[in-house]
Amino acid sequence: MNRRRRPIVAWLLGLLLFWIVGYPLVLTLAEALGAPHWTLAHVAEFARRPAEWQALWASLWISVATVVLSAALGVPLAFLFARTDFPGRRLLSTLVALPVALPPLIGVLAFLFLYGESGLASRQIQSLLRLEQPPWRLSGPSAILLVHAYSMYVYFYLFTRAGLERFDAAYLEAAASLGTGKWRTARHVTLPLLMPSLTGAALLTFMTSLASFSAPYVFGGSFRVMTTQIVASKLNGDTGLAMVETVTLSILGLAGLWLLARVEGGRDVAGAVRGVAPRRRSLQRSKWLAAAAGWGLAIFLLLPHATLFLISLVPRNTWTTEAWPPVLRLSNYSALVADPERVRPVVNSLWMATAATAGALLLGFAAAYLALRTRGRLGAALETLIALPWALPGTVFAVALAATFSVHAPWAGRFVLIGTLAILPLGYLVRCLPLTGRAAFAGLRQMDPAVLQAAATLGASRARRFLRVLLPQIRPALAAGASLAFLSALGDFVVSIVLYTYETRPISIEILSELRIQEVGVAAAYGVLLTVLSALAFVTWGRGTERVSG
Amino acid sequence: MSEFLRLESLEKRFGDLPVTREVSLSAAKGEIVALLGPSGSGKTTALRLVAGLETPDSGRIVVDGEDVTRVPPERRNFGMVFQHYALFPHMTVGENVAFGLEGRGRARDEIRSRVAESLALAGLSGFEPRRVTEISGGQQQRVALARALAPNPRVLLLDEPLSNLDPSLREKTRRELRRAIRRVGITTLFVTHEQEEAFELGDRIAVLNEGRLEQVGLPEELFERPATRFVATFIGRSSVLPAIWEGGRGARLAQGPVWPATAGPSVSGDAEVDLVVRPEALTFASRPGPDTLEGVVSERRYAGRVAYYVVGTASGEVEVLAPPTASREGDRVLVAPSPGGPVPRAFRRIP
Numbered sequence: 001m002n003r004r005r006r007p008i009v010a011w012l013l014g015l016l017l018f019w020i021v022g023y024p025l026v027l028t029l030a031e032a033l034g035a036p037h038w039t040l041a042h043v044a045e046f047a048r049r050p051a052e053w054q055a056l057w058a059s060l061w062i063s064v065a066t067v068v069l070s071a072a073l074g075v076p077l078a079f080l081f082a083r084t085d086f087p088g089r090r091l092l093s094t095l096v097a098l099p100v101a102l103p104p105l106i107g108v109l110a111f112l113f114l115y116g117e118s119g120l121a122s123r124q125i126q127s128l129l130r131l132e133q134p135p136w137r138l139s140g141p142s143a144i145l146l147v148h149a150y151s152m153y154v155y156f157y158l159f160t161r162a163g164l165e166r167f168d169a170a171y172l173e174a175a176a177s178l179g180t181g182k183w184r185t186a187r188h189v190t191l192p193l194l195m196p197s198l199t200g201a202a203l204l205t206f207m208t209s210l211a212s213f214s215a216p217y218v219f220g221g222s223f224r225v226m227t228t229q230i231v232a233s234k235l236n237g238d239t240g241l242a243m244v245e246t247v248t249l250s251i252l253g254l255a256g257l258w259l260l261a262r263v264e265g266g267r268d269v270a271g272a273v274r275g276v277a278p279r280r281r282s283l284q285r286s287k288w289l290a291a292a293a294g295w296g297l298a299i300f301l302l303l304p305h306a307t308l309f310l311i312s313l314v315p316r317n318t319w320t321t322e323a324w325p326p327v328l329r330l331s332n333y334s335a336l337v338a339d340p341e342r343v344r345p346v347v348n349s350l351w352m353a354t355a356a357t358a359g360a361l362l363l364g365f366a367a368a369y370l371a372l373r374t375r376g377r378l379g380a381a382l383e384t385l386i387a388l389p390w391a392l393p394g395t396v397f398a399v400a401l402a403a404t405f406s407v408h409a410p411w412a413g414r415f416v417l418i419g420t421l422a423i424l425p426l427g428y429l430v431r432c433l434p435l436t437g438r439a440a441f442a443g444l445r446q447m448d449p450a451v452l453q454a455a456a457t458l459g460a461s462r463a464r465r466f467l468r469v470l471l472p473q474i475r476p477a478l479a480a481g482a483s484l485a486f487l488s489a490l491g492d493f494v495v496s497i498v499l500y501t502y503e504t505r506p507i508s509i510e511i512l513s514e515l516r517i518q519e520v521g522v523a524a525a526y527g528v529l530l531t532v533l534s535a536l537a538f539v540t541w542g543r544g545t546e547r548v549s550g
Numbered sequence: 551m552s553e554f555l556r557l558e559s560l561e562k563r564f565g566d567l568p569v570t571r572e573v574s575l576s577a578a579k580g581e582i583v584a585l586l587g588p589s590g591s592g593k594t595t596a597l598r599l600v601a602g603l604e605t606p607d608s609g610r611i612v613v614d615g616e617d618v619t620r621v622p623p624e625r626r627n628f629g630m631v632f633q634h635y636a637l638f639p640h641m642t643v644g645e646n647v648a649f650g651l652e653g654r655g656r657a658r659d660e661i662r663s664r665v666a667e668s669l670a671l672a673g674l675s676g677f678e679p680r681r682v683t684e685i686s687g688g689q690q691q692r693v694a695l696a697r698a699l700a701p702n703p704r705v706l707l708l709d710e711p712l713s714n715l716d717p718s719l720r721e722k723t724r725r726e727l728r729r730a731i732r733r734v735g736i737t738t739l740f741v742t743h744e745q746e747e748a749f750e751l752g753d754r755i756a757v758l759n760e761g762r763l764e765q766v767g768l769p770e771e772l773f774e775r776p777a778t779r780f781v782a783t784f785i786g787r788s789s790v791l792p793a794i795w796e797g798g799r800g801a802r803l804a805q806g807p808v809w810p811a812t813a814g815p816s817v818s819g820d821a822e823v824d825l826v827v828r829p830e831a832l833t834f835a836s837r838p839g840p841d842t843l844e845g846v847v848s849e850r851r852y853a854g855r856v857a858y859y860v861v862g863t864a865s866g867e868v869e870v871l872a873p874p875t876a877s878r879e880g881d882r883v884l885v886a887p888s889p890g891g892p893v894p895r896a897f898r899r900i901p
Contacts, residue, residue: 450636453603456623457630458650459701468649472640 074156103491163197439481584752644678
């Protein structure tokens with residue numbers, strides 16, 4: 001691109017990004033303030049209702065509790081896998097990270113089938129103890145917390161492992177040489193050095209929990225958090241109130257992003273010495289104990305998905321009071337293939353996720369490329385616009401897009417897209433932008449600028465430098481970003497439930513409607529399909545990141 | 551020798567900060583010129599200006615009579631070896647070397663044989679299929695050289711080409727590099743902050759400091775007749791003593807004798823000067839004389855057949871080169887100019 005034309009293109013891209021990312025948020029804020037009449041009536045309404053405060057409080061305490069529970073599960077797991085060696089460690093260390101790749105709805109579904117009232121586990125216990133009633137009910141805050149901890153411990157696990165792997169053995173040796181005992185070393189050396197990883201994981205968990213919709217929606221019942229409260233208000237027609245709720249949730253999300261940026265800024269605590277991570281202890285006597293703990297935990301964590309698969313093999317009305325399903329067949333899968341109306345959600349999910357990923361990849365890369373070359377305020381603005389959808393809960397963007405594109409006012413940049421084929425892919429695209437954009441930023445920042453200069457001194461034209469040198473080098477990063485984007489669009493539930501139409505309904509929405517008409521087996525078969533597709537994208541992502549770091 | 555590459559008053563600022571100031575320099579065809587200076591002296595920027603990776607604010611770059619100041623790097627046909635080599639990590643050694651040959655309408659066979667030829671020159675025959683990430687640092691350095699030379703560039707530019715190598719490997723690679731450049735006979739400009747490297751590789755050396763060209767010349771000229779105080783202290787070891795210029799007699803040290811000295815630029819009358827004295831210029835005297843300076847040895851550094859002694863005197867601290875057995879730390883000694891040694895040089899003291 002010509003150097004002189006670059007700022008113009010960057011401005012145009014900035015406008016486009018603002019139109020789909022920033023503008024809907026501005027309109028949401030305006031509507032919360034009663035535009036065009038400008039009144040604080042909706043805010044007052046929000047403040048007056050105890051239910052709103054309860055939902056806000058619920059969002060906050062659930063998120064804090066999720067952080068505590070996830071840390072309790074993820075941190076010891078990370079130590080187990082990073083510091084010890086036992087048979088099967090490598091395989092298990094990958095398996096326990098799997099929940100991060102699965103759509104939240106699948107986790108919810110799997111939990112429902114395993115631990116729900118008529119789930120496999122409760123049936124086993126009911127029959128074992130010969131109880132009249134199921135032993136428990138999976139609902140309310142405890143159910144939400146359980147699902148959250150189950151799916152979000154991965155952040156603590158991955159962050160702590162990364163922290164431990166960067167950790168230099170020399171620190172521990174230095175502490176030992178100074179005569180420091182194990183516990184003192186753990187408290188005064190290991191913990192402070194891991195702190196950035198832990199705070200990073202805590203904030204990420206907090207924000208994911210704040211944005212969580214599937215678990216509160218399915219298990220919450222009358223217990224509302226902000227995300228479900230927004231959707232409820234919107235369905236009730238309280239648009240103004242829904243907008244105030246959306247703004248409130250956004251402020252919480254942005255506060256989280258601000259905190260995270262500060263933590264990431266001061267992250268390089270362990271950067272002073274670069275060396276080798278402590279060697280894994282090959283356990284002697286406790287080797288089998290560690291192996292049992294590792295395997296046990298992995299089985300516990302994977303059991304819900306195994307159950308999901310089992311349920312997908314149970315034909316309708318064949319499993320009534322038995323503890324174990326009496327009939328297992330593939331009929332749910334054939335039902336899924338035979339009925340064109342049931343194929344449609346799969347096709348929809350695939351094409352919409354593909355289109356959204358392609359769009360997000362193009363915009364994310366263009367923004368990263370131009371932002372790094374224009375720098376200054378425009379560059380910073382591009383980077384912020386790309387990152388924004390990550391900071392804000394999906395519900396916020398879904399509601400904001402719905403509000404923006406349900407009005408025909410071309411002079412104000414507003415068109416009726418609600419009810420069309422375009423709105424859902426657009427919603428996915430906006431949600432995917434941070435994934436592809438951040439990957440592109442990372443890829444471009446990692447690249448040695450001298451490599452492009454070397455290509456120039458060797459006589460390569462601008463186009464050739466771009467195609468032969470730049471693209472091949474950041475391709476792994478782009479592939480990783482695209483896989484993650486595809487994964488998130490494919491399994492999306494939160495944006496879909498606000499923006500879908502019957503024609504564009506994706507797999508997640510179809511799972512919900514199958515559950516409503518008691519087609520539990522078909523719902524599970526959809527779930528398995530989504531899991532397999534997600535796992536494929538996850539594997540691509542893994543390959544991409546391996547190549548990036550290698 | 552006829553002039554082939556000419557830099558005319560090159561000026562470059564980054565923001566308000568001048569990085570090169572009026573740098574003018576020329577190189578004959580086939581000549582190797584070293585740009586020597588401490589970090590931040592503007593030598594790399596000067597090289598990047600020549601490569602076309604930066605555009606000068608003023609001044610001209612002329613090669614073979616053609617003004618290339620505004621020509622983009624891809625059309626200059628200059629080969630460049632980067633400090634960290636900047637090899638394309640996603641390509642093999644062969645693909646790296648072929649990169650500059652492709653897209654110029656050459657036949658595939660021709661490219662293949664040219665790649666083989668360039669790799670042979672760098673001592674890497676048969677390395678084509680290897681991945682650049684799998685070869686050693688020294689081999690990467692030679693691939694970078696082969697890649698730069700393959701398209702037959704008009705000028706070769708090297709940015710600290712040996713700084714990434716182990717000291718033991720550096721000396722060997724330095725000799726190979728010189729041999730390869732000589733064989734091709736290409737006009738070469740290379741940047742280094744190491745004096746030894748500049749002396750061994752360069753036909754002539756251009757010393758840069760704070761963006762200014764201090765002196766250009768043969769190694770001997772820089773060592774024996776430094777044009778500025780900076781060159782005098784930057785090249786070789788030296789002590790600096792405050793003195794008063796006394797015309798033909800030399801310079802009178804503060805509270806000390808008059809030592810013979812040559813005058814640097816604009817030293818005259820009874821100017822206050824800095825006398826730059828090399829350790830080789832001094833020796834220990836056995837008895838006091840009109841030119842001896844008394845002091846105490848504070849440090850002794852053994853260096854094989856000789857030793858360096860730091861002596862504290864009333865006129866300042868001096869370094870003396872003498873046999874290892876000449877003295878010991880704490881000894882009271884007499885220091886005098888060594889007959890036949892390099893004559894100290896006086897530079898006007900800048901207040």
